[in-house]
Amino acid sequence: MRRRRFGACPHTGDHPVPGYNMGKGLITMDTAKLTVDQLKKLAQTEKQKGARAKSNLMKVRKSADELAKAGAAVADLSKKNPEE
Amino acid sequence: MPKELARVVGRYNNLQTQVKPLLSDLAQYGNDYIIMRDTVSILLDQLAEQLKNLGVKSAADPKAAKNHGVMDTLEEIEKRKMLLADRHGLLVPITKKVAAIRAEAVKLQLDVVAVVKAKSGFFSRSKSLPQLKALSTTLLKFADELQAATDFG
Numbered sequence: 001m002r003r004r005r006f007g008a009c010p011h012t013g014d015h016p017v018p019g020y021n022m023g024k025g026l027i028t029m030d031t032a033k034l035t036v037d038q039l040k041k042l043a044q045t046e047k048q049k050g051a052r053a054k055s056n057l058m059k060v061r062k063s064a065d066e067l068a069k070a071g072a073a074v075a076d077l078s079k080k081n082p083e084e
Numbered sequence: 085m086p087k088e089l090a091r092v093v094g095r096y097n098n099l100q101t102q103v104k105p106l107l108s109d110l111a112q113y114g115n116d117y118i119i120m121r122d123t124v125s126i127l128l129d130q131l132a133e134q135l136k137n138l139g140v141k142s143a144a145d146p147k148a149a150k151n152h153g154v155m156d157t158l159e160e161i162e163k164r165k166m167l168l169a170d171r172h173g174l175l176v177p178i179t180k181k182v183a184a185i186r187a188e189a190v191k192l193q194l195d196v197v198a199v200v201k202a203k204s205g206f207f208s209r210s211k212s213l214p215q216l217k218a219l220s221t222t223l224l225k226f227a228d229e230l231q232a233a234t235d236f237g
Contacts, residue, residue, distance in 0.1 A: 031161050032143040036132045043128035050121035053236055057114045060233040063226045064107055070222040071096045073215045078089045081211060 088199050089212060095192050096219070099185065106181050110233060113174055117236050120171075124164045131157045175236060182234050186227045193223040 034042065131143065134157060140148045148154045196219050203210040 031128075031131070031165075032158055035142050036135050039128050039132035039135070043125045043132065046121050046125035046128065049237065050118045050125065053114055053121070054118050056229070056233040056235065057111060060110070060226070060229040061107065063222070063229040064103055067103075067219075067222045067226045068100065070215070070219040071093075071100060074089075074096065074212065074219050075093045077212045077215055078093050 088202070092192070092196055092199055092216075092219075095188075095195065099188055099192060102181075102185055102188075106178070106185055109178050109181070113171070113178060114233070114236070116171060117168070120164055120168050124161060124168075127157055127161045127164065131161065172236075175234070179234055182230055186230055189223050189227040189230075193220050193227070196220040196223065 031039075131154065134151070134154050135141075135143060135145075135148060138145075138148055138151060138154070142148070143154050143158055196216055200213060200216050200220065203213055203216070
């Protein structure tokens with residue numbers, strides 16, 4: 001399979017997209033402009049975003065389990081004590 | 085009073101049937117998001133290392149632009165960024181479901197609070213009060229955490 005040339009159109013892979021022509025020094029992509037320190041900082045931010053999403057998903061799953069237990073307890077009591 | 089408790093239980097059961105598929109959708113979207121963010125993070129670190137080894141300031145440097153390793157890493161980063169942007173559209177229906185379920189959880193919590201209030205008389209012998217209070221607390225906590233879990237900024 002022929003590899004798409006970097007700087008080529010991301011959709012068709014043939015004609016170059018303005019600002020994507022890396023070979024002629026017309027680099028306008030944000031990532032290409034970043035310095036080493038900025039790249040490292042951005043890498044850290046990306047990592048933190050992933051970690052935060054992971055933590056939030058775990059919290060909501062735990063909270064859903066607690067809700068299921070609390071709801072089951074009320075339903076059980078309602079069944080066992082119809083006068084309630 | 086038994087009718088009120090039965091109504092709360094019925095609404096809770098209805099909520100639960102909606103929560104399970106929502107959490108599954110959320111987990112699927114979230115796991116893909118986490119993998120992509122982690123991959124972008126690794127690629128950015130890799131690019132930083134490649135630039136450092138080449139002794140250039142950024143990938144915009146002509147020396148870096150001629151380097152296949154740098155170009156490949158940049159291409160991979162761009163691919164991931166595009167994928168993330170494409171997948172963002174999948175979050176829209178999930179966010180709508182989250183808003184509806186959150187609203188129902190909050191309404192149900194208010195209903196539970198009303199039942200608790202009605203059962204909390206001075207001579208009340210209700211056995212369900214502690215359970216109802218626990219349900220009220222967990223409903224609010226769940227609503228808050230559901231909101232936070234859809235924040236994929």
